[in-house]
Amino acid sequence: MKQYDIVIIGGGPAGLAAAVSAKKNGIDRILILERDKELGGILNQCIHNGFGLHTFQEELTGPEYADRFIEQVKELDIAYKLNTMVMDISREKVVTAMNREDGLFDVQAKAVILAMGCRERARGALNIPGFRPAGIYSAGTAQRLVNMEGYMPGREVVILGSGDIGLIMARRMTLEGAKVKVVAELMPYSGGLKRNIVQCLDDYGIPLKLSHTVIDIKGKERVEGITLAEVDKGGKPVPGTEEFYSCDTLLLSVGLIPENEISEKIGVEMNRATSGPKVNESLETNIKGVFACGNVLHVHDLVDFVSEEAAAAGKNAASYVKKEHPEERNGREIRLNPENGVRYTVPVTINTARMDDELTVRFRVDGVYKNCYVSAYFDGERVLHRRRQVVAPGEMEEMKLTREQLLQYPDLETITVKVEEE
């Protein structure tokens, strides 16, 4: 069985950045396993620009952004296998994978980085009633068909969900010659980035209907139309508000779900709020030496932050392999507690002995809050208190904690992160 120091599952933005970082931190035997036919993951179908502003201070397209990392992977001579599906993984970190050339094979890893990304929620998860004709696609599937294969999935489009992929696809479909009639969003606010609403909908005169959902799909063979209705605060359609839109295509952009089937196979403990693993300050799961980063950990809005997070995971995995943090150096385990408007935090625990000088805590809020404060309480004491004009579920938040700061509180048990009015 081939031995590797670090096996990275997934060759998308997270896997690539983790690999580069691990290599730069002194690890040589790294293997990336990628199921698709090329590295880069979902970036390959994101041909719009807007990537890399934080990482490269440049505006790149998805494939260009991916290429920057792919080039580094090649320069650093990091091994990868394409068209290779990870089939199984054991507690002992034996990774079983399969492809056409090698068949089913095992590799032994000292550390594993989970970087499988996420998938889109499908129609079924929303229980949208009606027929089940052709013409209903998740926004990402349509994006692949249009941007990578060059095929138009339809001519007249309604989009349900205002997640970023849906917004991007509203613009793309318009540019490719389709008529996008409306984007409907169940929630009273958009799930996407503000800049995408402006650049993808407003600029093209595509209406966004908040608090609306699809209540019926017409068409037995191919979609012929859909019915939208307004929903009340409980998400129930309001009778009398039905509106029919004739269309041949319904795109769904109704949420992303981290793909953790492999993680669950080895008993990685999951966070219900993120559908990703619970991780500590090192982005390590409850299983020693198994790390997670990118959209498999929690769904991000910006790939730049995925790269940043993945670089941390790669560095931490390298430390683990080099045994830089022996267990006896047991620092204090501080728990992070999301409360009052904060849905989750990544990480969920911090060990002061293992943490870097500065740690980024990422989190999302559960609704739109205006003129509020985002605060961190160290046990009872409010330590961080930052005024925000607006926070929204569609935009990931972050907070920096320093090691020095935490060490000033030797008895600290819990850091509570919350949204406050004052």
Added chain:
Amino acid sequence: MYDVIVIGAGVSGAAAARELSRYKARICVIEKEEDVCCGTSKANSAIVHAGYDAAPGSLKAKLNVRGNQMMGELAKDLDFLFKRNGSLVICTAEEDLSALQELYERGQINGVKDLRILSREETLTMEPNVTDCVCAALYAPTAGIICPFELNIALAENAYTNGVEFRFDTEVEKIVKSEEGYELHTNKGIFRTKYVVNAAGVYADELHNMVSEKKIRIMPRRGDYCLLDKAAGSHVERTVFALPGKFGKGILVTPTVHGNLLVGPTAIDVEDKEGINTSREGLEQVMEKAGLNVKNLPMRQVITSFAGLRAHEEQGDFLIGEAEDAKGFIDCAGIESPGIASCPAIGEMVAQIIRDRMGLEEKDNFISTRKGIRRPADLSKEERNELIGKEPAYGSIVCRCEMITEGEIIDAVRRPLGAKSLDGIKRRTRAGMGRCQSGFCSPRVMEILARERDMSMFDITKSGGKSQIVVGINKDAL
């Protein structure tokens, strides 16, 4: 001139065709859709009922029990998945105990083996997620779960192997009595036959009424279902039914043979024979009532919902036999629940009627077995690598949710009566059946289908007809 034309390639038609293919006769199956298993047979509870439900003496009772007995052997012969997981009918009120007892006695009369009434404790030990309100349950160990697509496809493939012709996209518009039998006028021309088997599901009344003065009426009765992720598949091990009561048979909760969890169906009479659209009320009812007999159902894990139409005949029983005033026209109508369980016996009964009427002789070269699509997931590592060595396509995963390889998809397309659409591939291999509901694999599956069938991407459909997936190329309308 055919000896027999079977109208409809659902489980009844396919089972009848397969049984008839034992005999020396020229047989054709005519199907209006592009594939087998496109109507009621594809959207149901996928249950092989034990046989205690139907009234003693009814055809439903007789054929259900017989079909259930035949299914084990048939599954081996035709290589499809079937599991006797047992079923429980849950009684939650003391005053209903007599109804449960009645069901038990009915089962005894119908000839269902090994039925037992379980106490509350026995039930909860056997199935811990059954509601705490349970006071007793009827346990039927012979009940089972099945893949209805595979059952239907296996029967049809085996019939084809034994010389039965299949005509798809062929819809019967008119039936004319002729000297020797019948002329079937279809959108693809006229077919002449001595005998007709009317296995047209919800349309069986229309066909029957074309030749008979004794009219029948089939009311499509829609059932809405929700299918849950495999992560929820072991929530119950057995099929859990409500006690049939004032609300009908009620919503069942069952694992599927592939490890998902299925809940449903509703029972809503509809006029439209193509009305397989789910409704909000229906789906809400499924969500709400499923919890009555099984606790802690993880309804967050629904991956898809669908509806099927039961071909409910007004008399309430299966209607199988020669129409009184139309010699040679054999009805196989009103096949609703327990149709899946009964289909082996239905096929046998229909074939015997025709054999006796025509004096058919048995073939000596009937092939009774069929091999299904190879499932690499069931192979050992060594076997799997040997397969990949010979056919590398088996090393390439296309559907990541169900872990289906390109090799399986190619097999599904190339085999007899092979798949022509995405749904055809899905029913044969499960590619696209998983939690992402074909989001990731559909572009790949389209590519493979186009290559294997040498067709344009624009001709690839979800399920035949006008269900194209892509309609043009970028900017072609600008």
